[in-house]
Amino acid sequence: MAGKKEVDQFSGVETTGHEWDGIKELNNPLPRWWLWTMYATIIWSFGYWVVMPAWPLISDYTRGVIGYSQRAELADTMAKVGQDRAARAGSLVDASLEDIEKDPDMQGFAMAAGQAAFGDNCAPCHGSGAQGGKGYPNLSDDDWLWGGSLEDIHTTILFGIRGDHSDTRYSQMPAFLKDEILTAEQVDEVVEYVLSISGQDHDQAKTANGAQIFAENCTVCHAEDGKGDRVQGAPNLTDAVWLYGGDRASIRQTVAESRFGIMPAWTARLDPVTIKSLAVYVHSLGGGE
């Protein structure tokens, strides 16, 4: 102690007394320009306070003489993006759905806009991948109740199904047992017939009667061959896709109590370009006709 600093024999420089594994730290003086550099940075900071936003005030902050703001820069960028988007959306207003799908530029825009709108509005019922669920149609398969062309999809989105819009797509299946149109036994028989035309296991003994009942009650909507009618949104009963389930119990429940799936009309909720974009997007999911 007592001010006697250890001096390194080799370099003649005093040490700080710090030692690691026998290596001692030399207390070399800092170069003077280093000090000047520090003073320069201090002077720089004063200039910075004047030029750039720097000090918080009670309800505001010093804005600096050039008025730079990151927030304004962001708003600027967003406004530019908005303009660009509006210009691109503008080209979709008058374009036909087919043209949108054919033009790579418009199609790209519609796909992006449609995907975003789908996630926000449609995914709660149809699922984020449009795979649907019981009562909510899968939009990526090739089975369509009301048609799978661009135009059909567009109409469905615009006006909805069994909704409150005056142009909504509408149809209603009777509740054959509840409304006492058929007896329980007749319902069982027609269910066996439906199982038979969709190629599933069925009770051979009942299908003859079932066919009779089907011809009398069901063909108006589901057609004589059971393949359905898109004008009425009547599903094809001979394929593998079932909105409410294709097993015996599910079909029986459908016949006995009917089903009444509702989709809202979007025309009042979304702008025309978004709805067009949605139609293009849904059409591209794999089942578009």
Place this chain on the structure above:
Amino acid sequence: MAGEGVKAAASVNRHDVEAVNAASRRSLYKKREKIHPKRMEGTFRRIKWAAMAIFLGIYYLTPWIRWDRGPDAPHQAVLLDFPARRFYFFFIEIWPQEVYYITGLLILAAVGLFLATSIAGRLWCGYACPQTVWTDLFIAVERFFEGDRNERIRLDQAPWSLSKISRKTAKHLTWIVIAMATGGAWVFYFADAPTLAHQLLTFDAPAIAYTTIATMTATTYLLGGHAREQVCTYMCPWPRIQGAMLDEESLAVSYRYDRGEPRGPHKKGEPWEGRGDCIDCRQCVVVCPMGIDIRDGLQLECIQCALCIDACDDIMTKIGRPKRLIAYDTDSNIQARMKGEKPRYRLVRPRTVIYTAILVVVSLIMVIGLMTRSVIDLNVIRDRNPLYVMLSDGSIRNGYTLKIINKLHEPARFAISVEGLPQASARLLGFDDMSEPVEVAPDALRSVRLFVTAPRAALTEKSIPIVIRVRDLDSGTEVVNDTTFKAPIDE
């Protein structure tokens, strides 16, 4: 005073204390001592001139080399095109997803530096580092206007005169012109050089070009003209790191104290017996751009420029002693000679072998990568939501997004096929059938949707490996991507 202190001792408490700054009377800060290196001609000076010419030539001229890549691509051999996200290096063109080539180059550079250092010390510092090269150039300019060492020292001490002002002004102006050319050359690496040069001269260039040039001019002028050895001694991390690559077998500019000591002045005709060859003339110190004495041993400040070798060789010739009292030598050789053993150079050491091995392996990987680099790229993204879709006839469909990259500078047409599921059928969204070629614009990426549908009966496993093949119809080049087909089967 002391007597009073003793007298007062009974009534006053004595403190065993020292003033905080008493231990050292020296300043906390060190003034820079200006160094006036003397010019000395010799082997290493010539090597350094050559190295300077080569490195400065590469730096200033590279952006002007033209390279024909076709009509839609830049004609500059070396170009870092940030807006278009492309790096061009002669026949190599790097896309953003290929930055690993740059990583590879950086690894090669680092390991190369390690290898060179372990063989012969600070070769980089001494000959190739921009700080060394530009400082060397700036010192040459200084010498041109102000003369050699002694003249410069006299000029610095002389009172201001017209001649002093004009010589100093000419020096600083020349430095600034060199600095501006340095900054100017830098920006040419980032844009088409002739176009940018024209824009710069007509004050039409982007603001970033001017600010970059201004910054580079300022730093070059400051670091090459004024900071010089301070950069190496105080700012650069490499002098601290490089010691880890050295061992006692590494060559380094060394004063052979086994031969030089005991040193001392020598008069002509005096015998050389019983003394060393060093006549303590300090030629080695005056030529040193770092202003140090190599005879103090290996030190952090020494950039190993080897100029002191030339200086001492000159002296040794004059006094008729063998050259290379200062030379590239190894510590173990000096030790060996002192013990009377034969010196030997060991180039092959674990250290150099390992660095060389890494260098060779990384180079090989890079070369193989570059040689097999395809001009088309395929990325297949399987749909995960939903994993599969059941169609009305009960068959199963999987969806894939194909990202096809065409790196050519002309449009390409591709045929896409799916293999691995013979019963499956494939369809491209927006295409009539699979035989319709997929066109991809020059230098662009195109996304297409692929649907693969297989009858339920054909699916026996939950996950079936399939292969998607993309073939360039013009060149026949193919890329394949392995993926899977998912089926609704519980295992």
